[in-house]
Amino acid sequence: xxxxxxxxxxxxxxxxxxxxxxxxxxxxxxxxxxxxxxxxxxxxxxxxxxxxxxxxxxxxxxxxxxxxxxxxxxxxxxxxxxxxxxxxxxxxxxxxxxxxxxxxxxxxxxxxxxxxxxxxxxxxxxxxxxxxxxxxxxxxxxxxxxxxxxxxxxxxxxxxxxxxxxxxxxxxxxxxxxxxxxxxxxxxxxxxxxxxxxxxxxxxxxxxxxxxxxxxxxxxxxxxxxxxxxxxxxxxxxxxxxxxxxxxxxxxxxxxxxxxxxxxxxxxxxxxxxxxxxxxxxxxxxxxxxxxxxxxx
Amino acid sequence: xxxxxxxxxxxxxxxxxxxxxxxxxxxxxxxxxxxxxxxxxxxxxxxxxxxxxxxxxxxxxxxxxxxxxxxxxxxxxxxxxxxxxxxxxxxxxxxxxxxxxxxxxxxxxxxxxxxxxxxxxxxxxxxxxxxxxxxxxxxxxxxxxxxxxxxxxxxxxxxxxxxxxxxxxxxxxxxxxxxxxxxxxxxxxxxxxxxxxxxxxxxxxxxxxxxxxxxxxxxxxxxxxxxxxxxxxxxxxxxxxxxxxxxxxxxxxxxxxxxxxxxxxxxxxxxxxxxxxxxxxxxxxxxxxxxxxxxxxxxxxxxxxxxxxxxxxxxxxxxxxxxxxxxxxxxxxxxxxxxxxxxxxxxxxxxx
Numbered sequence: 001x002x003x004x005x006x007x008x009x010x011x012x013x014x015x016x017x018x019x020x021x022x023x024x025x026x027x028x029x030x031x032x033x034x035x036x037x038x039x040x041x042x043x044x045x046x047x048x049x050x051x052x053x054x055x056x057x058x059x060x061x062x063x064x065x066x067x068x069x070x071x072x073x074x075x076x077x078x079x080x081x082x083x084x085x086x087x088x089x090x091x092x093x094x095x096x097x098x099x100x101x102x103x104x105x106x107x108x109x110x111x112x113x114x115x116x117x118x119x120x121x122x123x124x125x126x127x128x129x130x131x132x133x134x135x136x137x138x139x140x141x142x143x144x145x146x147x148x149x150x151x152x153x154x155x156x157x158x159x160x161x162x163x164x165x166x167x168x169x170x171x172x173x174x175x176x177x178x179x180x181x182x183x184x185x186x187x188x189x190x191x192x193x194x195x196x197x198x199x200x201x202x203x204x205x206x207x208x209x210x211x212x213x214x215x216x217x218x219x220x221x222x223x224x225x226x227x228x229x230x231x232x233x234x235x236x237x238x239x240x241x242x243x244x245x246x247x248x249x250x251x252x253x254x255x256x257x258x259x260x261x262x263x264x265x266x267x268x269x270x271x272x273x274x275x276x277x278x279x280x281x282x283x284x285x286x287x288x289x290x291x292x293x294x295x296x297x
Numbered sequence: 298x299x300x301x302x303x304x305x306x307x308x309x310x311x312x313x314x315x316x317x318x319x320x321x322x323x324x325x326x327x328x329x330x331x332x333x334x335x336x337x338x339x340x341x342x343x344x345x346x347x348x349x350x351x352x353x354x355x356x357x358x359x360x361x362x363x364x365x366x367x368x369x370x371x372x373x374x375x376x377x378x379x380x381x382x383x384x385x386x387x388x389x390x391x392x393x394x395x396x397x398x399x400x401x402x403x404x405x406x407x408x409x410x411x412x413x414x415x416x417x418x419x420x421x422x423x424x425x426x427x428x429x430x431x432x433x434x435x436x437x438x439x440x441x442x443x444x445x446x447x448x449x450x451x452x453x454x455x456x457x458x459x460x461x462x463x464x465x466x467x468x469x470x471x472x473x474x475x476x477x478x479x480x481x482x483x484x485x486x487x488x489x490x491x492x493x494x495x496x497x498x499x500x501x502x503x504x505x506x507x508x509x510x511x512x513x514x515x516x517x518x519x520x521x522x523x524x525x526x527x528x529x530x531x532x533x534x535x536x537x538x539x540x541x542x543x544x545x546x547x548x549x550x551x552x553x554x555x556x557x558x559x560x561x562x563x564x565x566x567x568x569x570x571x572x573x574x575x576x577x578x579x580x581x582x583x584x585x586x587x588x589x590x591x592x593x594x595x596x597x598x599x600x601x602x603x604x605x606x607x608x609x610x611x612x613x614x615x616x617x618x619x620x621x622x623x624x625x626x627x628x629x630x631x632x633x634x635x636x637x638x639x640x641x642x643x644x645x646x647x648x649x
Contacts, residue, residue, distance in 0.1 A: 087534070098532070100528070100529065102528075102529040102532040102533050103526070103529055104521065104522045104525035104526040104529055104530065104592065105525065105526065105592075106521070106525045106588075106592045106593050107518075107521050107522060107525055107592070111518055111521070111522075114518075115518060115519075115522055115530065115533050115535065116530075116533035116534035116535050117533075117534075118515040118518055120515060123514065124509070124513040124514050125513060125514060125515055125518070127513065
């Protein structure tokens with residue numbers, strides 16, 4: 001760092017909370033991720049889209065501090081960082097809500113909320129304060145639980161997801177990494193979670209929203225990073241891309257076309273399916289990829 | 298776009314129609330020990346009716362004493378089960394601790410208290426080894442402690458025979474420090490003409506401490522979490538391995554405590570004693586509402602479970618039934634208590 005303190009401070013305010021530049025990850029000879037750039041600032045939702053095996057998990061692990069990138073740089077608020085554990089990332093305000101949510105189903109909501117961060121009072125815990133805080137934090141996220149003493153397992157999947165998000169926010173998260181929060185949910189439940197993603201954004205948090213569903217990503221996202229086989233196949237700001245184009249890219253245009261050829265070769269009913277697929281591919285506008293894959297900045 | 302979406306965000310409803318507030322009774326019944334309490338009342342009334350001697354205060358004092366000898370051990374076993382583990386070596390570990398104290402004091406002709414301290418170290422070490430193997434290897438504690446159970450059983454017999462040429466430990470009542478140790482571990486006092494053994498008091502104190510730890514402290518939160526979902530607990534920073542080893546050591550501590558009581562009450566101890574008691578402890582904990590799968594249960598429940606065992610154990614004697622039938626009635630009553638417990642818990646959960 002050659003800059004002086006004043007410029008440093010000025011820069012800090014303008015710098016995105018999390019920024020990856022040309023980041024990649026190799027596991028031995030396997031290239032899990034290569035040349036990924038993304039950034040997220042406060043009050044912004046960065047959507048990472050990709051099918052299974054696209055490298056989403058590896059990307060999360062890098063940002064969450066579980067792994068270090070093999071190449072490229074990782075900056076938090078303008079400063080390059082080398083996290084050696086998730087705890088360090090957490091100290092910088094980067095919290096990850098994993099798919100399994102890290103909740104204990106049989107334990108009451110408030111005990112789950114404070115698990116590992118209990119408020120102590122003398123030899124015991126300040127239970128009244130914790131219950132009150134939990135209820136208030138959930139209310140602030142728009143979740144009205146009548147009874148924070150009920151086991152968290154009795155809540156719906158969406159509500160549990162929201163409690164996990166509220167917990168991360170309460171314990172000082174500036175950036176939330178949400179790993180497929182809508183994947184296992186029904187349409188209505190997913191809507192509830194999307195609502196809380198917007199709420200977190202309105203509270204000034206940066207959100208990294210990992211999903212394979214463009215219909216969930218598009219309404220809430222400000223930027224979109226598309227991954228396929230460990231590479232970026234597009235990075236767009238919202239105004240640069242339509243939902244249809246996102247869906248088309250997600251469906252993996254060329255791969256679908258290849259599959260349709262294979263089915264055609266098989267003949268009979270498979271050929272019919274192939275024709276249908278071809279029609280869908282052209283409807284999605286995959287043959288016309290959206291312009292300007294450089295959406296950053 | 299975000300503006301239109303913002304408009305979609307409806308204010309949270311002031312009242313959630315999906316959460317119906319259960320009645321006060323339903324909430325009470327939802328507690329883990331509720332079923333056991335109902336079972337205990339039924340069994341008490343049953344023996345009150347069929348066994349007239351059961352109605353005496355002194356008989357009930359005996360019931361309490363028998364219950365306490367099992368209840369002391371059932372308390373840490375319940376904590377361990379809430380923490381998601383088993384300890385099958387707990388029954389013989391009691392005997393190991395007692396043998397250790399008596400043989401050490403006798404063979405080295407040292408103050409009984411020295412033997413008592415040595416036994417404590419050994420008992421804690423057994424608990425530590427059980428826990429350490431479980432957390433290091435990930436092998437189910439059922440198997441690990443089954444192994445240590447047989448090893449301790451063999452050691453108890455083999456070492457006692459090697460050292461004393463007998464199957465029981467020698468009488469230590471003439472050794473220095475015996476009477477003071479006996480006062481601490483195996484005395485009794487009289488309240489209103491009824492003799493009460495001090496283990497009953499210790500039992501109540503330990504159950505209260507365990508309950509306080511479980512419900513009011515951070516450690517308690519962690520015990521529930523490591524039994525309920527260990528990976529999640531680890532993810533939020535709970536030291537899972539240390540918690541589990543600590544729980545096994547708590548069992549070791551109480552095995553030592555119970556062993557000291559048995560030794561100092563009878564001056565000697567049989568090396569083959571204690572086999573089978575591990576199941577009584579586990580049954581008491583399960584009757585008291587502990588889930589076999591961990592993450593749920595209570596220390597008060599385990600105490601009530603031990604009380605059910607004690608009442609049945611003594612009630613059959615007071616009723617004058619053929620003692621050959623003892624284990625049959627014991628098993629039937631315990632099964633009945635578990636069924637009632639399960640039934641009440643299901644109803645209570647449905648009523649939430």
